[in-house]
Amino acid sequence: MDTEPAVRAGAPAPAGPPRLPEPLGAGFLARPAEALAEIRxxxxVARVRTPAGRPAWLVTRAEDVRAGFLDPRLSxxxxxxPDPGVRRRALDVTLVNYDPPDHTRIRRLATPALTPARMAAxxxxxxxxxxxxxxxxxxxRGEGPVELMDAFARPFAFRSLCEVFEVPEEERAALYEPVACLADKAGCAPGAVEESVARIDAFVRGKMALRAAAPxxxxxxxxxxxxxxxGGATEDxxxxxxxxxxxxxxxxxxQAIGMSVVALLGHEDVQRSLREEPRRIPRAVDELLRWDTPGPFSTKRVALEDVRFGDTVIPAGSGVLLSVAAANHDPRCHADPGTLDPGRSTASRHLTFGLGPHYCPGSALARLELTVALTGILGRWRRLAPAVPLHELAWGGGYLHRRLAALPVLPCGPA
Incomplete structure (x- = not known):
């Protein structure tokens, strides 16, 4: 692996070659597609330094990113x-720790449970x-704003999961605590994170025992x-x-709900057209997923061999970031990518859910939730306006997973 040591904040720059560019800082979180456009x-294919101070290769053009998702040399x-003989808690090792064929033998167990037809039920x-x-x-709200993340997006996503996992009402409050903590580890003490992992492990194993006895x-x-x-997998x-x-x-x-609403707040014509024709919302969901994404990059990969993209060879052992956000705005794949077009014919080619063996297994549920959420929001109020200027929204998280902490909106009357 790329073994260049992390750089400590405030440490003097080492002598030697010029420092690598650092394009993934705080400004990147608000507008990742814009920050990546010049690189693309x-x-x-650019070598940069991440905010943690480590070198990585960015792959930014749609054709190359698609190829990277399908290349088994990017691991x-x-x-x-992982040693299957070692006893582990749930989440100690997940699908992102495996490559095919191990990834395939585990992931295929989830496929029948998460089909569009199953989710539609x-x-x-x-x-x-x-x-x-x-x-x-x-x-x-009275006459004031609605803070959409706390009032709607978070409880809605959690309740949707509880529905498909059939979590009883009396268990939901206790489950929400560890789920929320692990979703935002930076806001939790290390002890709380460890306790949350233990609670999720206990919850999942309890459900496994219950459903084994009473499916x-x-x-x-x-x-x-x-x-x-x-078969083909351990209990862990x-x-x-x-x-x-x-x-x-x-x-x-x-975050996808929040980012979709931010996009609609900045495009009143699109907001109005979808409110007037809600049947267009399912197709518009793909365009909104193309427009902005919580994950500007796929999970970091390691090149097991030298890998060539165009004229650039990424050396074996290097960290590689496939840039979903840059690919989703690549004009070679999406004409006029800076226009939010809910009827875009190429929208379904976005890479927000990934591609190939690691394509998001929960994509059908995510699309359903976004469709239901946006249909409900647009159907509730005849107009939705930002309660603060959109450029003042606070973005957190990190370059691998952006987080919008709050989204105050001003609803204007019933639709």
Whole structure:
């Protein structure tokens, strides 16, 4: 692996070659596609330094990013295979620690549980959750703004997950604490993070035992059914798979809802057209996912061999970041990418869910949640305006996963 040591803040620059460019700082979080545009157009495969001080190669053009997703030489595990004989808690090792074929044998257990048809069966309950949360937000605001992340996006994403996992009402409050903590580890003390991992592990294993004895029609039951039929995984690996599905389906969806609403706040014509023709919202979801994404890069990969992109060879052992945000705005793939076009014919070619073996297994649920959320929000109010200038919104998280802490909006009357 690329072994150049991390650089400590305030440390003097070492003598030697010029410092690598550092394009992924605080300004990047608010507008990643803009920050990456110059790199994509002038040096599409660039060696940079991350905010942690480590070198990495950025791959930014859509054709190259797509190829990178499909190249087995770009490894998530770095060539290491977790020892299946070592006892682990859920989340100690997840799918992002595996490459095919190990990744494939574990991931395939989730496939039958997460099909679009399976997710559509939960639509009525997810729509009910959206309506109830919007009712409560509307009632609580008076004439003031709604803080959409806390009042709607977070509880909606969590309730949607509880529906597909069939978590009883009386268990939900206790489950929300560890899920929220692990979604924002920076805001939790190390001890709280460890406790949250233990609580998620206990929750998942408890559900596995319950559903093994009394199967239902939920995600856990279907994963266990696939495990019984196919085998090929340890109990720890199944527990980690379920825990990952639970957590990965929370904050990414929360942030995608927030970013989609930010896009609509900045494009009143699009907001108005979707409100007038809500049947266009499912297709518009793909364009909104192309427009902005919580994950500007896929999970960092390691080149197991020298890998060539165009005229550039990335040496074996290097860290590689495939830039989803840059690819989604590449004019070679999407004409006039700086225009938000809900009817865009190429929108479904966005890479927000990845591509190939590591394509997001929860994409059908995420699309359903975004469709329901936006339909509910636009159907609730005849106009939605930002309560603060959009350029003043506070972006946190990091360059691998951006987080919008708050989104205050001013709803204008019932639609």
């Amino acid at each position: 157009e002038t040096c599409p 998530l595990s770095g060539g290491r295979v 939960h639509r009525e309950r997810i729509e009910r959750a959206a309506a109830e949360l919007l009712d409560a937000a509307d009632a609580a 239902g029609d939920d995600v856990v039951s279907r994963v266990l059914a696939a495990w019984r039929e196919q 690996e199944v527990a980690s798979l379920l825990a990952m599905l639970l957590l990965a389906g929370f904050d990414s969806t929360v």
